[in-house]
Amino acid sequence: MTRFAFAAADAAATPLFVIETGDLAAFMASRSESERAWLEASGFDGGLGKLCVLPGADGRPAAAAFGMGDAAARQRGRFHLARAAAALPAGDWTIATPLDPAAAEEAALGWLLEGYRFGRYKAARPPEARLKCPAGVDAGRILAIAEGEALTRDLINTPASDMGPAELEDAARDLAASFGAELAVIRGDDLLARNFPMIHAVGRASTRPPRLLDLRWGGTGPRVTLVGKGVCFDTGGLNLKPGSSMGLMKKDMGGAATVLGLARMIMALGLPVRLRVLIPAVENAVAGNAFRPQDVLTSRKGLTVEVNNTDAEGRLVLADALALADEERPELIVSMATLTGAARVAVGPDLAPFYTDCESAAAALARAAGAAADPVWRMPFWTPYEEMIEPAIADLDNAPSGGMAGSITAALFLRRFVTATARFIHFDIYGWQPKAAPARPKGGVGQGARALLAALPDLVPA
Secondary structure (H helix, E strand, O other): OOOOEOOOOOOOEEEEEEHHHHHHHHHHHOOHHHHHHHHHOOOOOOOOEEEEEEEEOOOEEEEEEEEEOOOOHOOOOOOOOOHHHHHOOOOEEEEEOOOHHHHHHHHHHHHHHHHHOOOOOOOOOOOOEEEEOOOOOOOHHHHHHHHHHHHHHHHHHHHOOOOOOOHHHHHHHHHHHHHHHHHHHHEEEEEHHOOOHHHHHHHHOOOOOOOEEEEEEOOOOOOOEEEOOOOEEEEOOOOOOOOHHHHHHHHHHHHHHHHHHHHHHHHHHHOEEEEEEEEEEEEEEOOOOOOOEEEEEEEOOEEEEEEEOOOHHHHHHHHHHHHHHHHOOOEEEEEOOOOOOEEEEEHHOOOOOEEEHHHHHHHHHHHHHHHHHOOOOEOOOOOOHHHOOOOOOOEEEEEEEEOOHHHHHHHHHHHHOOOOOOEEEEEEOOOOOOOOOEEEEEEHHHHHHHHHHHHHHOOOOO
């Protein structure tokens, strides 16, 4: 079942003019005297977000004008035309102003995403203005991207009462069934028997057993493995979080939600890759058998890890999953996780920081992010900080003291578990929109997935 749709290609749609402030005079000169009078009386000046609906003789909308401001104003956000989607009257609309290809794609995707509503617990009516897909835009691709993003948002927005490890497994199973993929699952104590000790340690205190989800799709092409942090709720463990820090922890599986959304995009578009998705799905809970500060865990890779904070659990579960991914030596491994508050301090909620040692991969992501309206920012795998993650009694420290470079040291920790695969990219995402913006209501949001999708041909050339 799909939730998004464009207006029919042959629909009799009402024109929507997209006007930059520099083009306002020419636009006004092209309109009739009565329309100019209406635009002027409405105060339409082409400013960013300004909307004026022009009435026809029968009282119905005959056209509309939407202001795009100037270049400086547009740089302060994205998906600007989504504001029109939210404000226009019901009906079919068509963009009557020529747009460059990237702007047309952003307009089409933003329009669809403006219609996203999380309606599981409360009815929410989406906008009723439909857009004809702009000429030259691949409607199927845009729809696939929107559906993948909606999946990510739905998973993050669902509270832990209804999105524990078992429910995350169900979501992966449903996705696999939709596209003919295979899903294998290792649960509970079987994780120990199959050598995933750190996933088991983090999740064992919960009444909801931990598990590792392993989805595979596609029979030809380069191998791409996505690893997503699936901590369905994070109390902090015995290093218990204060209430103010626990309030958004339903989103701590945002990495898993994002890789599932990206996987949906890849499969829906039939991209020529051999896709694998690994998700360690756990709840970090408090009980008598919870793992403790100062415990030393032995990872799947054989590296020992001193636990200096049980609230730094995401890197532990990811480490076992990354070690498994690395054993296959795919052409690309990508990990995505809501891993550190330090990343938010560094770049805020809107940017998705990523780490890679591959210069060409970094350049490809930077190019793709702009075109996909999915901002990312490269951070350094700063090798001189390696000593910060090396404690006295084990190979690695999961929570170095000192309070500095927290996102970097977490990324360096993960890099220790990817030693055979040449191309590794790690994203430290937020996964949450703190306040509503065009095409992004407050709540769960995907970050980095569209940039990765657009960059994929350069990241793993066929």
